[in-house]
Amino acid sequence: MSVCFVLLSSLVLVVIWGITMMHVASEKKLAMESAAGESKNMAAIMATNLNDRMDRAILYGTIANKVLDGDPAAAEYLNLLFNGDTAYVRAAVFDGDMRLRYSSSGLPTESGFAELVRQTYPAASAAAAPPQVGSVMLGKPEGYAWRIPLLVSLNSPKNNVHGFFVAVLDIGRFLSDYKQIGDGYRVSVDGATGLPLVTLIDGKLLVGGNEGIVNKFSSNDSARSEPGVSNHRKLTAYPLAVTVSLNPDFIVADLTQSHYEYVRYAIVISIAVVSLTLILIGISYHRKKLYQRLEHSEREKICLIEQLEKEKTRAYQLASHDYLTGIPNRMLFNELAAAELSRAKRSPNLYALFFIDLDGFKPINDTLGHAVGDLLLQSVAQRLCASLREYDLVARLGGDEFVVLLSDIRYQSQIADIADKLVKTVGAPYLNLAGHEVHTSLSIGIALFPDDGHTVDELLSKADTAMYVAKKAGKGAYRFHDPGMRGGQVSRLPTDTRYLSA
Structure with missing residues (x-):
């Protein structure tokens, strides 16, 4: 009987803890799925915003083409637009002969930008056929690692080299807009190789791996989701990507207290089950002892009855039979x-x-x-x-x-x-x-x-x-x-x- 009680209580404990662990795991899974959805949405929003900023570079390139065409209002209009755009730090426009035609800083020369153009298009002066307008190239950061040079080629209607629009994209400013995203988030802007250029962790900007000239992503790799609660979103037409990750510890932090409650309830129930089992085993043991005493008493009673029967038979034999011959008296x-x-x-x-x-x-x-x-x-x-x-x-x-x-x-x-x-x-x-x-x-x-x-x-x-x-x-x-x-x-x-x- 005691073995049955132990097996039954063990089965109950297995069921209790199995349900508890399944409930905890289920809540963690739901929380992770919810966090994955949030990080996916966040990555999509940030990728869209970054893509808008990159699209503005194409717009600036179109205006820069008019500057090269000699439109006197184009430079003023470009300057007005650019100075009000916090996504970019400074910009410059070069013609096909690498002469500076516009500088947002008002400097007579832009040697850094000119070097970027020469590295990107070494045959530009030889009238090599560059990509169409809209081709955006990224250069190696100078100074602050989160300020990335950006080059847009400008072509004439005859598809000749017309010039170049060069600007500095402030990715740090872009990420700073998301400092209030919350604890546990890790947001990075990645280059073409997938390595982070700049990362935002707990409101702090960290520099990722510096890259040189990077190529554009192919259009069929516009979105990619990493395992767990990390989502990676590529820009559709630019060699950049946004990765939003969420620390699992922060995801389950809000569940910790409730999980402790589940475990506490399971412990209390387990103690109750074990206590009840011990009580039942004790009762069973005492009942067994009582039955043993009753059986012993019953055996003694039977032995006594048998002795009495023998004595009765003997007494009857003595009373009814002749003691000498053994025949009836x-x-x-x-x-x-x-x-x-x-x-x-x-x-x-x-x-x-x-x-x-x-x-x-x-x-x-x-x-x-x-x-x-x-x-x-x-x-x-x-x-x-x-x-x-x-x-x-x-x-x-x-x-x-x-x-x-x-x-x-x-x-x-x-x-x-x-x-x-x-x-x-x-x-x-x-x-x-x-x-x-x-x-x-x-x-x-x-x-x-x-x-x-x-x-x-x-x-x-x-x-x-x-x-x-x-x-x-x-x-x-x-x-x-x-x-x-x-x-x-x-x-x-x-x-x-x-x-x-x-």
Whole structure:
């Protein structure tokens, strides 16, 4: 039973903790999915904003073309637009011969920008065919790492080199607009190789890997999502990308307290289950001990009952049987004989009661001693039982007197034959009774049921009278009871009542 309780409680604990861990994992998964969606949306928004800033470079390039065409209002208009745009720090316009035609800073020369043009288009002065207007190239940062030079080629209507528009894109300013995005976010602007140029972490700008001249992304790589809660979004037409990542620790930080509550509840329930299991095991143990004590008490009671039954049987044996010969005594004989006579009333057969007395027993007992006399009585009882049927009743009334009840006898002649057999068998010499050869004989009185009486006492009285008649007639004989004791038949056997000493 205790093993069943342990297995059941273990199963309950497994279920409780399984549900708890599944619930915690499910909430974490939902939180991660939600964070992934937020970072994806944020990456899309930032990529769109950055793309708008890059598109403005194309717009500036279009105006720069008009500057190269000699439009006097174009330079003023470009200056007005550019100075109000915080996305760019400064800009310059060069014609096809690398002469400076416009500078937002008002400087007479822009050597840094000119060098960028020469690195990007080394054959520009030779009228090499550059890309169409709208081709944007990024250069190596100078000074602040988050300020990236940007080059837009300007072509004439005849597709000749017309000039170049060069500006400095302030990515740091772009990222600074997202400083309030929240803790746990990591935002970076990446170059064509995928390495971060500038990264915003917890409101601080960090410089990524510096790159040289980078090429444009292909148009079919416009968007890419990284595993977990990091989303990478490429600009559609420019060699830049935006990556927004969210620290998983910050994602699940708000869930930590509720998860602690789940675990605490699971611990409380587990303690309750374990306590209940221990209580049940204790109850089971005490019940087992109680059952064991009850079983022990029951066994003791059964043993006591068996002993009492044995004592009862022994007491009944002592009370109902002759202590010397072991055959029924007068009390038991009266009970059994009364029952037999009650049954005899419904039987057509004869029932006969023999009253037997040993001839010359007193001289034997006085001469050879009580020990020999007792052995003689035991031997007589054994011969009587051996000479009769199993269901015939043999008893000792006391002293040297025995009684026999024969049942279900068809003819009176059979009764006489049995009496004659007893006289011969029991009266035969006893050759070795404690070293003595003893001779004795029987005197038998016979009373018939129902002719001579209807009760045990009546039959005993009549048989006793007949026995004395037989004894007076010469001993070693039997006699049927006769009302006048005149018509009885006497059979004599030549016997000697002598007894010999060994």
